[in-house]
Amino acid sequence: MREITVEDLPDIARGAAVLGTGGGGDPYIGRLLAQQAIRRHGPVPLVDPMDLPDDAVVIPTAVMGAPTVMLEKLPSGKELVTALRALETLIGKKATHTISIEAGGLNSVIPFATAAELGLPMVDADGMGRAFPELQMLMPTLGGISATPMALADERGNAISMNTLDNAWAERFARTATIEMGCSSAISLYVLTGRQTKEFMVHGTISLTQRIGVAIREAAAAHRDPVAATAEVLGGRRIFQGKLVDVRRGTEGGFARGEVRLDGLGDDLGAQLDISIQNENLVAIRDGQVLASVPDLICVLDTDTGEPVTTEMLRYGLRVSVVVAPCDPRWRSPEGLALTGPAYFGYDHEYVPV
Amino acid sequence: MREITVEDLPDIARGAAVLGTGGGGDPYIGRLLAQQAIRRHGPVPLVDPMDLPDDAVVIPTAVMGAPTVMLEKLPSGKELVTALRALETLIGKKATHTISIEAGGLNSVIPFATAAELGLPMVDADGMGRAFPELQMLMPTLGGISATPMALADERGNAISMNTLDNAWAERFARTATIEMGCSSAISLYVLTGRQTKEFMVHGTISLTQRIGVAIREAAAAHRDPVAATAEVLGGRRIFQGKLVDVRRGTEGGFARGEVRLDGLGDDLGAQLDISIQNENLVAIRDGQVLASVPDLICVLDTDTGEPVTTEMLRYGLRVSVVVAPCDPRWRSPEGLALTGPAYFGYDHEYVPV
Structure with missing residues (x-):
């Protein structure tokens, strides 16, 4: 304790x-x-x-x-x-x-x-x-x-x-x-x-959140890449970096629902990433292909500072990186996917673990 | 007891x-x-x-x-x-x-x-x-x-x-x-x-409802006017008799809301009566003039049998009579009217007691 x-x-x-x-x-x-x-x-x-x-x-x-x-x-x-x-x-x-x-x-x-x-x-x-x-x-x-x-x-x-x-x-x-x-x-x-x-x-x-928070803060302070530091603690990887070029967001049925589009920058120049939202980021689609979806984690971070960007903070022009990471393995069971997988949220693609 | x-x-x-x-x-x-x-x-x-x-x-x-x-x-x-x-x-x-x-x-x-x-x-x-x-x-x-x-x-x-x-x-x-x-x-x-x-x-x-129910049943059995019998027990009066010529009714916000129009028969031939409904009959308007409104009682009865016609039973062609009767006097106080008077339901006419 x-x-x-x-x-x-x-x-x-x-x-x-x-x-x-x-x-x-x-x-x-x-x-x-x-x-x-x-x-x-x-x-x-x-x-x-x-x-x-x-x-x-x-x-x-x-x-x-x-x-x-x-x-x-x-x-x-x-x-x-x-x-x-x-x-x-x-x-x-x-x-x-x-x-x-x-x-x-x-x-x-x-x-x-x-x-x-x-x-x-x-x-x-x-x-x-x-x-x-x-x-x-x-x-x-x-x-x-x-x-x-x-x-x-x-x-x-x-x-x-x-x-x-x-x-x-x-x-x-x-x-x-x-x-x-x-x-x-x-x-x-x-x-x-x-x-x-x-x-x-x-x-x-709680301990994990603290480790992530420390990693971001320390990397930013030391001028190391805070997004890479976050991906490492999460056991995940960066799938995209870009600029927010479109945000559609509304409060429907008590949820914040929306769609976000990123234009690629750096290695991702010329590509586009779309993210669908119901309070949380549900699905990330690159040029029409699903890269990640619930129940796996799709995290949007400020590219420069590594600070997490929540749904309500998304706005035009923001430079962000997208990190995906595996969910708790229990969510990947048939029962877990029935409760939280893409089909529950109305998507017709299969769940492909990141 | x-x-x-x-x-x-x-x-x-x-x-x-x-x-x-x-x-x-x-x-x-x-x-x-x-x-x-x-x-x-x-x-x-x-x-x-x-x-x-x-x-x-x-x-x-x-x-x-x-x-x-x-x-x-x-x-x-x-x-x-x-x-x-x-x-x-x-x-x-x-x-x-x-x-x-x-x-x-x-x-x-x-x-x-x-x-x-x-x-x-x-x-x-x-x-x-x-x-x-x-x-x-x-x-x-x-x-x-x-x-x-x-x-x-x-x-x-x-x-x-x-x-x-x-x-x-x-x-x-x-x-x-x-x-x-x-x-x-x-x-x-x-x-x-x-x-x-x-x-x-x-x-x-409960005793009053039973007296009303008995009055309707006995009047109908004896071929007396059951509507008049009801009005007498209620201390009210018949304001219209006619035929249902229009019913608009929908379930909105958990209520049955609607508008009903009657074409006059007998003494009321040539006149029209409109009734507004939110589960209950709220206001009765004859040729544009308010005859009765909440909190007073507006009761729609089958003209022949005296049977009460509830909101959900209203249908084209029904021959009905409308009886109005005074509400409990406590509803007529300023506090009572604030809670149940026409203004609460969005009407702009003053309450005129029947």
């Missing part, structure tokens, strides 16, 4: 936004929120999942909604506690730990705010090893674990809790409630035992 | 559909559902609200949604119990009585099914003295009573509960959840003490 302090958060948020593959929220906002809470309440213990007691009550907190909206409608932190408390009331148990459901600039860091506020330790793991747009897309779903009982809260004090038939229904009801809350909400769901956390969550995600 | 048996239900459902002013659900379906439950579990005690102990726990059950949809997606009764139980869990108390939130073919009768199923007595009262389309439009809202904690359930077993900032937010969240459930749901909300029931609910509504 070690303690996460205010100084650790910038690297963690930066690295988390890389794993967020465009989604999972803005690292700047996530960092500010968590830093504020840790300044007020002190550092947060980070626990290795293997050190959890089997009967620990591990309750995730996160924000749900369109990242484009969260930039304008900042979470206050209060609604995270409201959601967690509503869920505790429903299950009649208190959380012993909190944890992140997905890697992302907000959703890796926000549970630190919850943890600091409530004096809980946080677990060094997450539910995806990346970010996905829908809340049934968690590793525990593959283990047959229910997303509900689940609670949502908004900044006004509205709280909704639910028990649903399955995790896809939880996504449907939570999405419409989130839209009604103004396209973003605080959520608490997937109550896990310590044992389930060990078995089903992706271990070490 | 008296007992309501299977034989009482046809008159109650018929009279309730008159007070439902087009909404509140289909009397045939409501009656079948309640008769089935009473046949299985025995008669239901009907309690005068003044006889309630002050600390009684009175929990309404109802169906929410578009009446047009409820005709095709029948409630099974099971989801009413699921909703009530979810609410009991949330408040940590058991219901001692159930009650109807509005008068209507379904919503006056459905609580008998809940009552029979759970062995609870039912209170002879309701929350509106008529039907209204939105769930904040209850007399207890005027008394500052919260609609939440509230629970919704569907026939699949999905259950949602909520605590909201105010009753308008409860309506918003419940409406979107109901839409997601397929445009109809079972709800349980407005937990009342016996004392609050006495103070804020409309007393004697």
